[in-house]
Amino acid sequence: MQSAGAPLQPFDARGALKDAAQVAAIVVLLTIALVGFHTQDTSSGPPLEFRFDDVLAAAVLAFAGRLCIVALRAHRPVPVLVASLVFAVGLTGILALGIDEALLPFESTVLNGTIALAAWILGARAAWLMWHAASETSAEAREARMDRLGALVQKWAWWAGPLLLGLAVALPFLPWTDRRLLDIATLVVTYVMLGWGLNIVVGLAGLLDLGYVAFYAVGAYSYALLALHFDLGFWICLPFAGFMAAFAGILLGFPVLRLRGDYLAIVTLGFGEIIRIILLNWYQFTKGPDGLSGIPRPTFFGLPMVREAPDGGATFHSFFGLEYAPVDRIIFLYYLALALALLTNLFTLRIRKLPVGRAWEALREDEIACRSLGVHPRNTKLTAFAIGAMFGGFGGSFFATRQGFISPESFTFLESAIILAIVVLGGMGSQIGIVLAALLLIGLPEVFRDLNQYRMLAFGIAMVAIMTWRPRGLLAHREPTVRLAARKAAPP
Numbered sequence: 088m089q090s091a092g093a094p095l096q097p098f099d100a101r102g103a104l105k106d107a108a109q110v111a112a113i114v115v116l117l118t119i120a121l122v123g124f125h126t127q128d129t130s131s132g133p134p135l136e137f138r139f140d141d142v143l144a145a146a147v148l149a150f151a152g153r154l155c156i157v158a159l160r161a162h163r164p165v166p167v168l169v170a171s172l173v174f175a176v177g178l179t180g181i182l183a184l185g186i187d188e189a190l191l192p193f194e195s196t197v198l199n200g201t202i203a204l205a206a207w208i209l210g211a212r213a214a215w216l217m218w219h220a221a222s223e224t225s226a227e228a229r230e231a232r233m234d235r236l237g238a239l240v241q242k243w244a245w246w247a248g249p250l251l252l253g254l255a256v257a258l259p260f261l262p263w264t265d266r267r268l269l270d271i272a273t274l275v276v277t278y279v280m281l282g283w284g285l286n287i288v289v290g291l292a293g294l295l296d297l298g299y300v301a302f303y304a305v306g307a308y309s310y311a312l313l314a315l316h317f318d319l320g321f322w323i324c325l326p327f328a329g330f331m332a333a334f335a336g337i338l339l340g341f342p343v344l345r346l347r348g349d350y351l352a353i354v355t356l357g358f359g360e361i362i363r364i365i366l367l368n369w370y371q372f373t374k375g376p377d378g379l380s381g382i383p384r385p386t387f388f389g390l391p392m393v394r395e396a397p398d399g400g401a402t403f404h405s406f407f408g409l410e411y412a413p414v415d416r417i418i419f420l421y422y423l424a425l426a427l428a429l430l431t432n433l434f435t436l437r438i439r440k441l442p443v444g445r446a447w448e449a450l451r452e453d454e455i456a457c458r459s460l461g462v463h464p465r466n467t468k469l470t471a472f473a474i475g476a477m478f479g480g481f482g483g484s485f486f487a488t489r490q491g492f493i494s495p496e497s498f499t500f501l502e503s504a505i506i507l508a509i510v511v512l513g514g515m516g517s518q519i520g521i522v523l524a525a526l527l528l529i530g531l532p533e534v535f536r537d538l539n540q541y542r543m544l545a546f547g548i549a550m551v552a553i554m555t556w557r558p559r560g561l562l563a564h565r566e567p568t569v570r571l572a573a574r575k576a577a578p579p
Contacts (some may be wrong), residue, residue: 098158098163099161103132104154106157107149107153107157110149110153111146111149111150114145114146114149115145115146118141119139119142122138123137124136124138124286125141131219132212132548141193141194144192146434147388148192152205152209155170155171155209155213159216164213164214164216164217165569166208167209168210168213171210171213172210177384178191178202178205182203186530203528205349219454219540220536224326231294237282249274252429256423258269259421259422266414269417269418271530273417273420273424274533275525276424276425277485278506279509280424280428280482280485280507281299281430282506282510282511283431283432283435283478283480283521284299284475284476284479284507285475285479285510286435286516286518287435287474287475287478287523288437288475289507290434290512290515290516291439291444291447291448291471291508292448292450292451292468293450294384294468294471295352296346296352296355296505297353297355297359297500298356298357298358298360298498299355299359299363299475299476299479300499301334301335301339301359301361301363301496302332302476302480302483303344304366304497304498305332305335305362305479305480305483305558306328306331306332306479306480306487307328307460307483307485307486307487307493307497307498308329308483309331309332309480309484310484310487310488310492311382311487312372312373313327313328314382314488315379315382316476319490320383320389320486321383321386321484322385324484325481325484328480328481328483329480329481329482329484331480332481333473333474333477334473334478335476336472336473336474337472339354339358340472341469343468343487344464344465344469347569349456356500356503357456359498359500359503360531366495366498376495377492377494378495379492380492381492382491382493383490384416385423387403390403390406390515391403392419394478401416403419427485431478431481434478438474446462447470447471505529507556508528509525510568512527512528515526
């Protein structure tokens, strides 16, 4: 960005149009297969519906949006402000008054509303640039300002944490909470726990792991097999599932001790695929693609959350004299996921202050310096892989008991990518950042499920926009675990 008072450079209109046209062409290539063709199950009419008008609308909007962004970067906010406000006011008016739906770019009301919101945001950005044109700062200054904001958020997190915890505890009893919101909250809390577990490996130790879903799968199948074949309860199987996942982490850690960066990522990716293929082909043990069904549900200290116990014993409701309600089992699963996530967070916060936690952070910064100071890289990496994998196993066992059915299709590379995206987007090493990232990446796509086929496209666009704006993550500030006090000067 230019400094304050610097003369504006001539606007390269030809380059801007070329850039916008390239973006529009990319959007056409991406949407022509996703949106342009739609299969429909109907006895009358063609089974294939062509929707090239939606492709054209997406290309035109991408062209105009990219042109506005280029103009903002060239310090030309006035035309952007005028164009975005005219479009936003017009589209919002059509949606609010229902004047003529033929003027809308898409059929989906949610998608049109999202586009109108994006236009308002673009206009607000242009107005902000006009207002603060005299005090425009450099990219480095903005990054430093965002880093200070991250430090402030993490500082206030110690005070806001109890309030957020109280809100999470009271969520099932709030008047607007329904079954769907509870399911979404349970899913978000599960991914928060997985993100905190992977944060030990990636954020603290600095080891890029693309196969974290393997430990997730080991924990799920360990619990399911122990519960089905040995008739063990959830609370007995949970530590065994964590132990088996930690053992898998040690098995992965030994071959990759000398690898770093991209090479480590490739090996961990291969390890995740090896586990999935073993689960898929070892039919006698894992039932292969058929999966494992009938996985027992967790109990409240031996009291099942059902209407009537199979053996005629006491249930949770009969023991406490409550009226049976199916939603109570959903609430119990939510609190169980919340307890496991809080355990993961407490363990991570405590262990990073211990010598092994400081060794992880030192290994992340400079492995050669660690060797010179006597820190053993092999043992340090193995502990990071094992402990991170253990919490992945805990998450897998909860996933198995919540679903009641697991199969290898539930543990694909996409799961590893989503968990890693939560860690990177939140800011590697940031606990509160992972919570915010999980809300963005898991909660919002579930809330906006009405977007149908546009949901994942909107998810990808949001990911690109956030990582372009904050490439180091939302809260990338790293607070040192140990500070060395300045030595006082000796008196003369």
